[in-house]
Amino acid sequence: MILKIAWKNIWRNKLRSSVVLFAVTIGLVAGIFAVGVMRGALLQRVDSAIHNEVSSMLLHNSAYLSNNESIYTLSNADTILSFLQQQDEVVGACKRLKVEAMINSGRGPRGIILNGIIPEEERLVTRIAGSLVDSSSSYFDKDMRYTPILLSSVLAEKLKVKINSKVQVDAISKSGNSAQDVFKVIGLYKTENSLFDEMNAFIPYQNMAELLEFQMSEAHEIAVLTKNIMEVDSLTYFIQKQFGEQALSSELSGEHLSIQTWKESAPDLEITTLYIDLMLYIFVGIILLALGFGIINTMLMVILERTHEIGMLLSIGMTRLKIYMMVMLETILLSLTGGLAGIIISHFIISYYSNAGINLDFAKEGFNAIGYSSFIYPTIDWLSYVQVTFMVIITGILSALYPAWRAIRLNPSEALRTE
Amino acid sequence: MKVIEISNLNKIYNETIIPVHAVNNLSLEINEGEFTAIVGPSGCGKTTLLNMVGGLDKPSSGSIQIQGEDITAYSASRLTQLRLWNIGFVFQAYNLIPVLTAFENVEFIMQLQNKSKSERYERTMELLEAVGLKDKKDVRPSRLSGGQQQRVAVARALASKPKFILADEPTANLDSTSTETLLNIMEELNLKENITFIFSTHDKRVMDKARRIIRLEDGRIIEDQGIIH
Ligand SMILES: Nc1ncnc2c1ncn2[C@@H]1O[C@H](COP(=O)(O)OP(=O)(O)O)[C@@H](O)[C@H]1O
Ligand SMILES: [Mg+2]
Numbered sequence: 052m053i054l055k056i057a058w059k060n061i062w063r064n065k066l067r068s069s070v071v072l073f074a075v076t077i078g079l080v081a082g083i084f085a086v087g088v089m090r091g092a093l094l095q096r097v098d099s100a101i102h103n104e105v106s107s108m109l110l111h112n113s114a115y116l117s118n119n120e121s122i123y124t125l126s127n128a129d130t131i132l133s134f135l136q137q138q139d140e141v142v143g144a145c146k147r148l149k150v151e152a153m154i155n156s157g158r159g160p161r162g163i164i165l166n167g168i169i170p171e172e173e174r175l176v177t178r179i180a181g182s183l184v185d186s187s188s189s190y191f192d193k194d195m196r197y198t199p200i201l202l203s204s205v206l207a208e209k210l211k212v213k214i215n216s217k218v219q220v221d222a223i224s225k226s227g228n229s230a231q232d233v234f235k236v237i238g239l240y241k242t243e244n245s246l247f248d249e250m251n252a253f254i255p256y257q258n259m260a261e262l263l264e265f266q267m268s269e270a271h272e273i274a275v276l277t278k279n280i281m282e283v284d285s286l287t288y289f290i291q292k293q294f295g296e297q298a299l300s301s302e303l304s305g306e307h308l309s310i311q312t313w314k315e316s317a318p319d320l321e322i323t324t325l326y327i328d329l330m331l332y333i334f335v336g337i338i339l340l341a342l343g344f345g346i347i348n349t350m351l352m353v354i355l356e357r358t359h360e361i362g363m364l365l366s367i368g369m370t371r372l373k374i375y376m377m378v379m380l381e382t383i384l385l386s387l388t389g390g391l392a393g394i395i396i397s398h399f400i401i402s403y404y405s406n407a408g409i410n411l412d413f414a415k416e417g418f419n420a421i422g423y424s425s426f427i428y429p430t431i432d433w434l435s436y437v438q439v440t441f442m443v444i445i446t447g448i449l450s451a452l453y454p455a456w457r458a459i460r461l462n463p464s465e466a467l468r469t470e
Numbered sequence: 471m472k473v474i475e476i477s478n479l480n481k482i483y484n485e486t487i488i489p490v491h492a493v494n495n496l497s498l499e500i501n502e503g504e505f506t507a508i509v510g511p512s513g514c515g516k517t518t519l520l521n522m523v524g525g526l527d528k529p530s531s532g533s534i535q536i537q538g539e540d541i542t543a544y545s546a547s548r549l550t551q552l553r554l555w556n557i558g559f560v561f562q563a564y565n566l567i568p569v570l571t572a573f574e575n576v577e578f579i580m581q582l583q584n585k586s587k588s589e590r591y592e593r594t595m596e597l598l599e600a601v602g603l604k605d606k607k608d609v610r611p612s613r614l615s616g617g618q619q620q621r622v623a624v625a626r627a628l629a630s631k632p633k634f635i636l637a638d639e640p641t642a643n644l645d646s647t648s649t650e651t652l653l654n655i656m657e658e659l660n661l662k663e664n665i666t667f668i669f670s671t672h673d674k675r676v677m678d679k680a681r682r683i684i685r686l687e688d689g690r691i692i693e694d695q696g697i698i699h
Contacts, residue, residue, distance in 0.1 A: 052581050059569035359564055366526055366561075368554025368582055368630070370547070464527040467561060468517075 053373055057380035061388070064353075068385060071349050075342050075389025075443070076396065082338040083397035083439060086331050087429035088409065093323050095424050096243070097280075102178045103242040105316045106274040107283050110290070113309040115271055121150045121263070122225055123306065128270035131294055131308075132172075140277045140286055143175025146270035148259045152222035154252060156210040163206070163252050165222060167259025176276045179240050179253065198258045200234035203248030204241050212236055220252075224263040232262055244422040283312040331435050332442075339446040342386075346446070350382050350454035361458055362466025371459040378458045382451035383444060390443030394436050404429050472538075473634050473666055474500040474523060479532035481518050481689070492518040493529070494689035500634070500668060505660045507680035508670040515689040516670035517638055523668070524557055524636050525549035537633060554582055558627030560637035560669075565623035566611040572598065572622045573607040579629045597625035601655050617648025621655060628665065637669035641676055653679045 061068050101107065110131065115123035125131065128146045135144035148167035153160040173179065179201070200218060202210070212218060214236055221231045234254060242248055260267055277283055287310050294308050314321040354361070364374060408428050411418065415425040481493040492515045500506060508516050521527040523534055525541055526549075533540045541552060553559070566575045573594055580590040598604045601621035603614075611619050620640055627635050637656075641649040657679060659665045669676075677683055685693035 052578065056567065056569055063569065360567070363559075363561065363565060364567070365550070366524065366553060366559050367579055367626070368550055370550050370582075373582075462527075464521040467521075467526070 053377050054380055057377050058384055060353075060377075060381050061385050067349060067352070071346060071385055072389040072392065074345055075386060076393040078338045078342050079335065079390060079393025079439065079443070080397045080400065082335045083393065083431060083435075084400055084429065086334050086435070087397070087401040087404075087431040088427055089330055090327050090431060091405070091429040092423055092427045093327050094430060095427065096422055097320050097323060099243045099424065100317055100320055100422065101276070101280055101313055102176075104244065104247055105311075105313045105320070106176055107277040107280050108275045108287065108310055108312045109316055110273040110275070111271065111309045111311070112306050114306045116309055119151075121223070121271065124148075124225075124265065124269040124271055125273065125308070126266070126269055127294070128273060129268040131273055131290070134293060135273070135275055135290070138286065138289070140279070140282070142276045142278055143172065144273060144275045145169060145172035145176045146256070147173075147272045147274065148256060148263070148265055148269070149271040150222050150259075150263060152220050152252075154206075154210065155219045155221070156212045156216065158211055160221075161206070161209065164250050165220060165259065166251055166253045167256040168253050169256045176274050178242070197233060197235035198254060199237040201238045201240060201253040202236055203251065204239040205245050205248040206252065207236065207239050209249070214239065220254075222263060226264050228264070230262050230264075232258075243419055243424040245419045246422065280313060283314075287312060331438060335439055335442055339442055343446045343450045346382060346386060346450035347453055349385075350378065350451060351457065353381070354378070354454050354458045358461060358466045358469045361461050362463045362469070365461065365463040366467065375455045375459050378455035379448065379451045382454065383447035386443050386447035386450065387440075390440060394439060397431070398436070401429050401431050471502045472499055473502050473504075473536070474498070474668075475535040476523070477533050477535075479519075479522065479534065480530045481515070481522060481527070482530045492689050493522070496532075496689065496691060498684065498691065498694075500666065502666055503660070503664045504666050504668070504682055505657065505680055506668050506682040506684060507677050508668065508684050508686060509672060509677050510686035511672060514686040516686060518689070519686070520636050520638050520668070520670055524559060525552050554579070554630060556633045558630060558632040558635035560620065560623045560627050560635065560640045562639045563616070563619075563643045565626070566619055568611050571608050571610055572603060572614065572618075575611070575622055576626045576629050579626055583630060593629060594625075597628055598622075600628075600659065601625045602651075615648065617644050617651060620644065620648070620652050624652070624656060624659075628659065634666035634668060637667065639670050639672075641671065641673060646675065649673070649675065 110125065112123040112125050114120075125146075132144055132146055135141050145168065150165050150167075152163055152165040154163050155161075197217065200220070202212070202218075207213065210218065216236045217233050218236060219231060219233050221229065224230045240248070257267075259265070260269070275286075277286060290310055291308070361374060365371070405428050408426050411425045411427060418425040476496060476498040479493055479496045479498075480491070483490040483492055494515075496519065508519065510516060518527065522529050525544065529542055533542055535541070536552070536556065541549065544552065559565075566572075567578065570578060576594045576597055577590045580593065585593075595604065595607075598607055601624055603618060603621055603625070606614060606618060611622070614622065623640075624635075624637075627637075641652060644652065653676060656667055656669075660667050669680075671677060680696075682696040683693070684691055
């Protein structure tokens with residue numbers, strides 16, 4: 052009965068209640084949509100970083116990480132690879148040679164990281180092949196007079212080279228000799244991270260091993276992509292158990308297998324994923340705080356207008372507790388109605404844009420410079436809606452405290468004397 | 471049987487610069503089945519007196535006994551229970567909950583008493599019948615005339631089966647026809663069901679209906695006619 056009265060009371064002043072409802076609805080739509088957009092952007096960033104840069108985990112020789120010298124390889128890379136490829140949770144694993152090199156197109160040299168990759172394996176782990184924006188051939192074709200090289204379009208522009216241009220690459224071989232070769236640009240790739248793009252060039256693993264005197268079973272890096280990026284710890288444990296004790300290099304001691312999950316190799320990404328959850332609280336929280344003051348104000352007006360009526364209710368024997376509950380419920384229902392409307396509308400808007408995407412092309416450079424895509428697909432999960440609903444209810448309760456207290460503080464005989 | 475016994479009751483309002491002695495050393499007894507009017511000009515203390523009897527306001531001194539118990543020392547929550555179970559109220563206007571229908575307004579008080587649904591339904595219909603508004607049961611107060619609203623208020627006041635009904639100027643906002651209808655209904659309930667009515671008024675026609683008239687002036691009784699001992 053109290054619930055019924057509370058609900059009907061909302062509609063006594065339709066204009067005023069509608070204004071509050073509208074404000075709550077609009078506020079939440081704006082807040083949820085903004086969170087959805089940022090969430091989408093961050094998830095895309097994480098996804099892109101995983102698929103282009105750090106994978107689920109990266110394996111190195113620990114000395115390679117600390118000294119960054121190309122002599123420190125994983126000598127048993129093929130054994131590790133075949134172990135990984137048998138694991139259920141592994142989508143793909145690939146080995147890479149990675150050496151610092153100078154690239155020259157006749158316009159002065161630039162420092163890069165030369166990656167020797169096996170396209171068939173690499174394809175399962177990263178999206179470099181999928182992000183070819185321009186190419187004269189499919190990935191690396193065999194039987195070419197020149198060794199093929201894959202550059203990013205960003206780097207190509209800096210080097211002023213095009214598809215089929217020749218570039219010269221200089222590097223130091225494993226045994227310390229300087230080596231050089233001329234490569235033919237066969238494709239231009241583009242990820243959402245322009246910094247990564249500028250630094251990385253790709254050539255076939257075999258050519259690189261031959262050029263720089265590496266064994267065919269050696270690699271500097273093994274990249275692994277797992278089905279669920281959030282569950283990498285058990286796999287880490289298994290790899291450690293299997294290979295952690297094995298010697299990596301006959302001559303050198305103090306080297307061991309280093310396994311870096313994406314959380315370690317890109318700590319910013321982990322913070323990003325944490326921030327995804329926090330963002331909802333921050334954004335929607337601030338909006339609800341502002342709306343809360345509006346609701347308090349409205350409810351105080353309501354109490355003032357109904358002074359006589361509350362006096363009457365107290366007189367005929369309604370307890371103060373029941374009156375308190377009635378004001379509480381009215382406030383909560385008012386907030387919740389607006390809240391649910393906001394959630395439903397947000398859901399439709401986000402659903403639409405999560406398919407269509409939002410094109411922020413005008414700011415493309417800026418987004419790409421920090422590793423973000425300018426084409427954003429907003430997303431929000433069901434848990435967020437549940438959280439928003441709770442936040443709205445809490446806002447309703449908090450906003451009702453003061454007005455409800457004012458209502459029960461009324462003295463019945465005085466309240467009855469007011470018109 | 472004595473329903474109410476008031477002795478040496480005083481109410482002084484101190485909020486203003488000059489204290490107002492609204493009820494001045496007043497003593498009074500009301501017996502079961504009375505149909506009593508408290509009369510006097512505006513400002514003579516009628517509302518103040520009725521509010522204290524109804525437990526809505528605390529006296530400055532003196533005692534009010536309802537069925538032998540002094541209510542002046544009751545806590546706020548005990549007074550609420552007293553009002554819910556023992557006293558029926560009818561005010562000058564705006565007696566009803568605007569969002570509820572006539573039926574729901576009468577039923578409401580029995581919901582506060584946690585009465586069963588069937589009992590509530592029966593009694594509500596019976597009372598709406600008694601005040602001649604059975605056909606208006608699903609109508610909200612805003613669509614009832616002032617007289618009809620006051621009749622619903624009387625039905626509501628009776629719904630809790632109170633010991634007596636306090637009606638503070640129940641006809642002040644009504645035209646003469648509605649006034650007469652309302653008074654006839656009240657009188658009939660009083661005569662047939664022996665319900666005790668205490669109402670205030672400064673309307674001559676209303677006074678004429680009362681069997682006992684207590685005249686106030688400056689918070690004092692100056693005349694008490696028709697008292698039945
Ligand atoms: N809350 C109050 N504060 C100060 N004076 C009051 C208050 N309520 C009533 N009075 C005064 O008490 C006197 C009696 O008022 P009231 O009981 O309302 O008379 P009536 O109902 O007969 O018109 C009047 O002089 C009125 O001005
Ligand atoms: Mg009065």
